[in-house]
Amino acid sequence: PADLTLHVGLRSLNITFASKSTGLMTFFYNEDLEFERRGRNDVSQMHSALNKGLPNPILSVLDFVLMNQCSPAFEKAGYLTKAFLVFGLIVWSINQLIYLFVPELSAKISILNGLWLSLVTFNYVMMIQKWHFVIYVEGSKIIVTLGRSVILVFISAVLQFLP
Numbered sequence: 001p002a003d004l005t006l007h008v009g010l011r012s013l014n015i016t017f018a019s020k021s022t023g024l025m026t027f028f029y030n031e032d033l034e035f036e037r038r039g040r041n042d043v044s045q046m047h048s049a050l051n052k053g054l055p056n057p058i059l060s061v062l063d064f065v066l067m068n069q070c071s072p073a074f075e076k077a078g079y080l081t082k083a084f085l086v087f088g089l090i091v092w093s094i095n096q097l098i099y100l101f102v103p104e105l106s107a108k109i110s111i112l113n114g115l116w117l118s119l120v121t122f123n124y125v126m127m128i129q130k131w132h133f134v135i136y137v138e139g140s141k142i143i144v145t146l147g148r149s150v151i152l153v154f155i156s157a158v159l160q161f162l163p
Helices: 044-052 056-067 070-101 103-128 148-161
Strands: 002-008 012-019 028-034 132-137 140-145
Touching (some): 002 056, 002 140, 012 056, 028 044, 044 056, 103 148
Antiparallel strands (some): 002 012, 012 028, 132 140
């Protein structure tokens, strides 16, 4: 028996396959795969995973994510969202300095930044097109959902609206 976990980030995919037992048959695989720009039928990432000798459950998940319609959506949405979030962080940092000198202007900038972060979150959710999907690996069902990051970014956007 083993655990298979999948974490989808903005620019990468992390798959962990680890044994539950402690003894002679313990193993741990952790594969971090960067989303790359590629053609629709480009299988170079899959070939490199095969050459590494990764176990079949990890290869099954990679095959589903890379060869499915969700991969281009993850690549594009992650790239744009990361750039937009960096912009929001820069505005927030500059706003902290503005707060020291002109608090009234800082409040307006904070509200605009909160609106920006809300739109970025909404855009990401709409771009990935798949909020919830299931991957079957060797008879086991892996449910993939958005996770906590989207919720935490939205909470930070709401906190920007508070004075």
